Amino acid sequence: MASDKLHLSKKWNTVFIHLAAWSILFIFPLLFIERFGNINRMHNFSLIKFYIQPICIACIFYINYLWLIDKVLFRKKTIRFILYNLLLVVMANIAIYLVHRMVIPESILHQRPTPIPPPRPGFMQWQDSITLVLVVGLSAAIKVTQKWITTEKERKQLEQERTEAELKKLKNQLNPHFLFNTLNNIYSLIAISPERAQSAVLELSKLLRYVLYENTQPYVPMEKELEFNHNYIELMRLRLARHVQVDVNIPTGLCRGYKIAPLLFITLIENAFKHGTSASTRSFVKINMSEPSPGVIECDIENSSFPKNETDKSGSGIGLKNLSRQLELLYPGKYNLHAESDSHIYRSMLTIDLN
Template sequence: MVLGLSASLSAVQKAQRDAESRLELERRQVATELSLLKAQINPHFFFNTLNNIYALTLIDGERARAALHRLSRMMRYVLYETPAGHTRLSQEISFLRDYIELMHLRLTDQVEVVFDTPADPSGPDPYLAPMLFQPYVENAFKHGISASAPSRITIVLRQPGPQQVEMCVRNTLFANHQPEADEPGGIGLANTQRRLDLLYPGHYQLRVTAPTPQHEYEVCLSLHLRP
């Protein structure tokens, strides 16, 4: 009887250790994927932006200086702020705003971009995992703009509650531009969903609608953050 109980207890303890080991491995994998995400952003986005800024110096030195300041701020955030594994919502919003402004350097007048964020700067500023929104915004710029046809990107961030964040990204849907989960040179939407599954299990909802009644591609992410 005693031997049976001892064996059962040992089996339970081993199962717990195995589960903890698997969870730790998954956390390390997510940390590795975030490092890869940074590596993908750095050369693909930053070098292209530097080329655009160089071209801008020839025609508008003031705008070029402002763009360079935004770029350096983004690099500082990616390299030094995100390794902690969490960041403030306000910092994520600032990062996205800088990203969008720099993307404007590459856009024509045919493209309209709307970035709508919580209006109250003194409102709740919860912690969340860094760079969860970036892949969806990047995907909209990759697939939702055209050099020859009018297009629109709308990014809306809302806080229904102190520990809730909702983001919806909509972009014009073109017949020859079908969003894909992972493309060379991009961050990869599948990567982001893996992070969500591990970091916010049962605490997030992700909804994709394509096409919407307005013939747009829409992705909405709702996060229920832990206090």
């Protein structure tokens, strides 16, 4: 309904612009009507003389604008388009000539207040022909520009729809991946401490609420995204042994007032806990989020690096590939995703400009 109203509004705007332009064209000659010896006798003839050309211009313009350009030129029938317009120009010239020579009496036509010599034979017809050809070019230019704007708008809309569909697909891939890893963590926690497993289920319900509802929105307040990350980290703490050191620095108020696409940082945080902790070996996870400049959020994560067996490798790259593609679609040219590792430490850093 709203789109129909918008379309109707644009249509009326176009009509208004056309009416305004042609009103100016038809009023303009009144300012320059020739003043001959007998003004009263010449007034009606001058109006006819001066308006025959604008009338021919308007006819040729709208014949092209409403019919010839769409039905002939845009269908690659260029020669036919040129022939039609040559015929129109010739007919318009004949009409102008007949009005000048037959409607306006010859005796009045030669009454001039000053001895200005008449134009050479054929000069006025040549001048009118050039004007009419320019009108054809103008109508074609306007129509081609309108078509280009419409085509470009449709292309951008199609591209946006394709991007939204791909983002939805990526999110649908991420949600089961996230849930699978979290349930695995709770499963392992049940064997260690049933009490902590109960707390983990409560924390998981908060996370799932965010994933299921907020994740459907294109952007969420930064405060909610940071809270989600904090809740996930607290859930992961429940299953970790004492020899695993977790240092977290996520200041409140980072990028306050800004919005961000949901679940962008969780992939890096999730990978740090999944691949950077050990049940038997001393390990660590360091998570630091900061705002190096207004509207720029940075997530810097370091964790222990352990060799992966074949079971751990299966599906481990889905999250990072997914994240990289989402960033390309959502923040092209406004993000930096970097990861490096050595034999003991893995580091990942994501910076996003939200401005």
